[in-house]
Amino acid sequence: MAIVRDVLDDGLGGLEHNFLTGRVEDLVKWSRSRSSWAATFGLACCAIEMMGTGAAHYDLARFGMEVFRASPRQADIMIVAGRVSQKMAPVMRQVYDQMMEPKWVISMGVCASTGGMFNNYAIVQGVDQIVPVDVYAPGCPPTPETLIHAIETLHQLIEDGEIMRRRAATGAGANVHITEIAAGATTTPIVLGAR
Ligand code: SF4
Numbered sequence: 617m618a619i620v621r622d623v624l625d626d627g628l629g630g631l632e633h634n635f636l637t638g639r640v641e642d643l644v645k646w647s648r649s650r651s652s653w654a655a656t657f658g659l660a661c662c663a664i665e666m667m668g669t670g671a672a673h674y675d676l677a678r679f680g681m682e683v684f685r686a687s688p689r690q691a692d693i694m695i696v697a698g699r700v701s702q703k704m705a706p707v708m709r710q711v712y713d714q715m716m717e718p719k720w721v722i723s724m725g726v727c728a729s730t731g732g733m734f735n736n737y738a739i740v741q742g743v744d745q746i747v748p749v750d751v752y753a754p755g756c757p758p759t760p761e762t763l764i765h766a767i768e769t770l771h772q773l774i775e776d777g778e779i780m781r782r783r784a785a786t787g788a789g790a791n792v793h794i795t796e797i798a799a800g801a802t803t804t805p806i807v808l809g810a811r
Pocket residue numbers: 660661662697698699724725726727728732755756757758
């Protein structure tokens with residue numbers, strides 16, 4: 617309406633305040649970063665924190681992520697939430713392979729990232745042996761604040777194209793480690809739109 621009114625009032629000169637210009641590539645990266653859907657894939661206790669992050673108090677819908685997809689073909693983020701057993705590893709890889717490109721992986725918690733306290737033959741000692749990890753969220757379990765930090769970091773990597781550059785250069789994930797945020801921490805609040 618504003619465009620029509622301004623054109624009628626001011627002629628073509630009225631258009632100058634009604635246009636944004638940009639590159640299609642930037643628009644695609646921006647929209648990708650704000651419409652990522654995670655595959656429903658919880659493995660252990662970390663998954664409880666992941667579910668809590670999606671619930672009303674933390675509300676992943678703020679990031680365009682309110683739906684965890686039951687089909688990997690409708691998901692582009694895998695959050696590995698919990699320790700990965702040797703038996704589950706090929707299943708996890710199959711789910712990853714069925715996800716659409718481009719796709720990203722967050723390793724949530726020390727068990728997924730390193731095997732954690734499960735230093736034994738039954739547990740995969742680092743999920744990066746199975747899938748390319750883009751962001752590591754530390755903690756046992758990571759708090760919802762830490763997971764949101766990881767998600768925001770991933771979104772930033774998608775938006776500025778860094779993740780694709782690293783993947784092309786190394787053939788692996790971005791491998792970014794973030795710092796842990798204590799539950800309810802007031803010193804490092806998650807502020808939307810501040811990045
Ligand atoms: S990191 Fe802690 S909370 Fe997460 S799966 Fe391992 S033991 Fe459970």
